[in-house]
Amino acid sequence: MGMKSDLKLIKNGKRLDGRKPDELRPITIKAGVLDNANGSAYLEWGGNKVIAGVYGPRECLPRHRSSPYKAYLTYRYNMAPFSVDDRKRPGPDRRSTEISKISAEALERVIEVEKFPNTMINVFVEVLQADAGTRCAALTAAAVAAADAGLPMRDLIVSCAAGKIDDTVVLDLGKKEDNFGQADVPIAILPHSEEIVLLQMDGDLTKEEFKEAIDMSVKAAKQIYELQKKALTERFKKGGGKE
């Protein structure tokens, strides 16, 4: 986590952007935004802009990756070079490799990959603009894109982070809170069963603070889930095809 700093991140119970500790940044989601992908979603979350596209089930390449038991699921989290202040070099780095790996594992819990043996399903998420919390925004969008692709799913996935700033547990860290905060705990849950399918943590937390952070995220996840459903409902009303 963050650098040491004298910056006060909470004043009079309000955060730098005026949010309360357990308040999310504004989120908007739209399903069905791409023409080529079988399913897609665009999501804005604070200053984050991400777009997710899902291809498949389709022929598995390379062949030796195919399984007679399930679809081979890949997940590619990619930051556009212009998404951050200091230009990011194109292509995967260690951070995005790790995020892609754990996000694929989370998605595999809900997409019914066992229904499509010998195929592959590819999930691509492009981070167009980054503003802290991109991995959560990406996975939340990916779940909507997978549903938009009509893939059979056990549940959706909602991802969200809580953390600690100025010794206070808060929801959904913004960019400065991320840079100068004390801890960050991104999670992903299935909204119905409350199963946790992704969990990372870094920083410094007591057991109690950790529990508080998780509880806060789980509560927020319900709100986000409503937005996911709304996006899909609007999409199905309107019918297929990119508008």
Added chain:
Amino acid sequence: MGMKSDLKLIKNGKRLDGRKPDELRPITIKAGVLDNANGSAYLEWGGNKVIAGVYGPRECLPRHRSSPYKAYLTYRYNMAPFSVDDRKRPGPDRRSTEISKISAEALERVIEVEKFPNTMINVFVEVLQADAGTRCAALTAAAVAAADAGLPMRDLIVSCAAGKIDDTVVLDLGKKEDNFGQADVPIAILPHSEEIVLLQMDGDLTKEEFKEAIDMSVKAAKQIYELQKKALTERFKKGGGKE
């Protein structure tokens, strides 16, 4: 194109190397210069020295590149590290990747690839010494090498450039003319049908200047075509094998 400069490139109607505006640099071509390649050609063009070798039709590797309709044609334009003043790092760069792509597309127009389904034909051109106009020299040599390999062809290919220096349209830019000139237009044509199979341009030209440049190159192409034919005739007289 070029850097700004006070250098006068034309004086009294003559260019730095004494050529007239529509005059080619000296060109010599020799076919059948390599032992391993199925066809080959060596070409000197001003200070350029290039050697082209053609392999195939042969087994297509990797297999997934093979087509049931035609041979898979590859073209590799490669500059030797010592071919330029400042040593070039070995291996393809973006410039050579682009040249290879458009040259392959040009060659595919004349080599009757549809006669060799499921195979590949590989054209390699090594630029041993570079002196402006290497892509044209390379493709002109490659066409002779393909004919030397006995591949069925619809026509030969001749490649040549015209450009603009000191506000005058001239043929076949030399190194300094390339560095300090105003425009360059490399083309490749089929000498019989005058079809244009490669065309690039960069710099600054009016429509009229562009037309003049093309006309100049097309005329020059006829001259170069005679040299190609001569090289092949000498080769066939002498019979196969590297001398």
Added chain:
Amino acid sequence: MGMKSDLKLIKNGKRLDGRKPDELRPITIKAGVLDNANGSAYLEWGGNKVIAGVYGPRECLPRHRSSPYKAYLTYRYNMAPFSVDDRKRPGPDRRSTEISKISAEALERVIEVEKFPNTMINVFVEVLQADAGTRCAALTAAAVAAADAGLPMRDLIVSCAAGKIDDTVVLDLGKKEDNFGQADVPIAILPHSEEIVLLQMDGDLTKEEFKEAIDMSVKAAKQIYELQKKALTERFKKGGGKE
């Protein structure tokens, strides 16, 4: 070979570490040290620590490497990043590529690869700590690991180096002798037939000095061979499995 230096490497007939010219550094070998590898050996030689592991015969990947006449044998000499004073970047460099190539050729002389067509045998040697003479230590360990794997072999391989320091031919150069010496001649021989299966030399030697160096190494090889046999005998007494 070495840098110029005023350092005296031999004083009163003794070398910097007190050895006589034809004296080896201490060597210990242990077979069967890894659980996953089919055969393995750990070897200390002066300050060198190397570990060798052998896998196979197993399914040949990539497939196009397989031969209907013999097993495809690979050898990977790898220095751990922490094995040398200045951290080595992970992955193969030109030096290790060359060592791997000539060591594979040497091993192929003794492992009866023709008994396992269409398979592959992979030999991996990790240099954990380097102290001059690692290629010899690695190949000596690899031969023991191959025997430990139960592969049919024509003979063992012993590798050892001799060189020249202060105008004197000496056995088994140490680190300073390697840095400031005049020549180094690593060889590998089959202990029974005395066939030479690996030979490199760099530095400055007369024909007579070269012969003396080879003779010295061949003699030393017999000593090392006894240690190899001892390691294997102890291993077979104790039975399979990593202790």
Added chain:
Amino acid sequence: MTVEDISWEIKTDYTRHLAKKKMREDKRKPFEYRKIELENGYIPNALGSTRVRLGKTEVIAGVSLVMGTPYPDKLNAGTLMTSVELTPIASPMFESGPPRPNAVEYARVVDRGIRESGTLDFEKLCVTEGEEVWMVILDLHVLDYNGNLFDAFALAAISALLNTKMPKYEDGKVIREETKGKLSVQKKPVECTFFKIGDMLMLDPSLGEDKALDARLTVATVGDRICAMQKGGNGSFTMKEIDELVDMSFKKSKELTKLL
């Protein structure tokens, strides 16, 4: 041959069949562009950015300005780098990995259009001769590939450059938060991509036309001058056809310039 290959074969036959009858699948006229939408400042984090939709093709251009050292042969000039990522989200034909020849060609043709037209005054981008110069990095990203990336990229590129803010540079540090005016852009080059199927010449290939075309010609113009050209495809053009397309490019470029 995969199922997908066969499906493309059928589509291609159909596209070529239509072209013979001087028709296009989407009913467009030969030299008609699909609907074009530009959205400038789409990526607020970037100093300059534009999203372009050309029919169902969708691309984003982003501009970065980085302090660097000049090339040894142009010590008093800034530099331009153009990079294209054909991200696999945009098409089942794109794969992850290092840039392929296609991506390199797109990047180089767009780069040439900007560079050769004198759009950027590279000498103005020099801060200290021989030591510090601005490097303009132009990143072109595709989200949905439905044909004619050349024109979509070129339009996004020039539009993003036109709305690029110059960051402050003080005491050896780039201060992105404070900007002082805009990047100086002197020209507005645009690119028009034509193609030929059989004998028919057309503009702005759709995805199916991109796959079915015999030959392709991109012409970059600025005002009444040509600044870059690129022919592609396994087919050929006659000199007369090229003349016709150059004429047409001056006409169509006016339409595009109006959007900037």
Added chain:
Amino acid sequence: MTVEDISWEIKTDYTRHLAKKKMREDKRKPFEYRKIELENGYIPNALGSTRVRLGKTEVIAGVSLVMGTPYPDKLNAGTLMTSVELTPIASPMFESGPPRPNAVEYARVVDRGIRESGTLDFEKLCVTEGEEVWMVILDLHVLDYNGNLFDAFALAAISALLNTKMPKYEDGKVIREETKGKLSVQKKPVECTFFKIGDMLMLDPSLGEDKALDARLTVATVGDRICAMQKGGNGSFTMKEIDELVDMSFKKSKELTKLL
């Protein structure tokens, strides 16, 4: 499907079958570690090194100290780089080549445990602000892979750091031969890796359990604080399970800390 795949399928079925009956192949209790052995200073050439055996898993950590330049946003701080090589000698599942996602995940989780716990005082590693700082490079090497590399690597890493000698730095030169004291290490973080098969929660997966597990949770703690966590695997945990494992991690971390 190769013969090896089928053989793993059978083993995995058996491991899962045992787990249902609350049993483990090697008879361990659910939250019992395999035998752990540490050997510090195993690589005398390295400034710090430790070999760890965790059952039949065997890894080595080596520490290098290199003079470098600081990151632009932390001019007064040294840096840490953690690198994992899954050398093919260690398992038939590992291949030569660039690091794969697995290796990256191991490296990043170990790195976070050390970084986030405040184990290294990065400001002390600054020699000249903005110019010269020590770069701590932690190389993790595996010789025999038999499950649970997270905990083996993390233990080797902290132990190697604890026994790392500081080289002298004089007149712009690092003098490895002369050391002056040890690297300042302020904390002793350890990592405990738990996993779940069906409903059963266990600690320290063996090779077979690594392949059969539904979900995995690594918890890095130092004293009574959590400093890093990582969930893996295609399965899930309930909130209650995670609470239980966090509690357990404080208990088991004491066992590990004793070994340092």
Added chain:
Amino acid sequence: MTVEDISWEIKTDYTRHLAKKKMREDKRKPFEYRKIELENGYIPNALGSTRVRLGKTEVIAGVSLVMGTPYPDKLNAGTLMTSVELTPIASPMFESGPPRPNAVEYARVVDRGIRESGTLDFEKLCVTEGEEVWMVILDLHVLDYNGNLFDAFALAAISALLNTKMPKYEDGKVIREETKGKLSVQKKPVECTFFKIGDMLMLDPSLGEDKALDARLTVATVGDRICAMQKGGNGSFTMKEIDELVDMSFKKSKELTKLL
């Protein structure tokens, strides 16, 4: 097995069959070189260059001189880098891509012959101790591969070095157009490559012999000294055979030296 593999199998059998009868396909005597032709200055752009034809094998060596920084352990010495490109034009066996083990071996053996013989006075190549030194870059390029690249490369390399012009260096700039004298070359090392098929020892393998050989020995000598050696191939030599070949290398090296 491809058709090509089978064809090579037949040729190899025949080559080996001939060797048993002490014969070679091209009628050469065992220790006879093929015809050797050198053409110095073949690449006028390069500071030094030589084309060598050894029978139907054809290679080019080019020398570049670049200003660089010395190695930290040899602050007062220039450097040498030798690079081999096995371009696919030269043989159906070569592929495009990064250098393969073969190419690395050729480069390193040629490099050792030059480096170890004291051919270059590296201290003379130092311009400012610890800061500026000349880097000699030796690029070896093959156009036609018909066996024995070791000797062809080594001959091209030393010959190119012998005719390398030193560029002027003034005010921190290399001025290639103006040269001042030649690169100082103090020795003329040459390499002789022998090989063994069955019991027969021979010199200068043709393409077929390169593929059929059991063992290979390259000996680099200068005057009456050996400066580098390299054994290759899956076969072996006896000590007696090596003695014989070392003797022979002194004899044959005289022939080669005469060509320089």
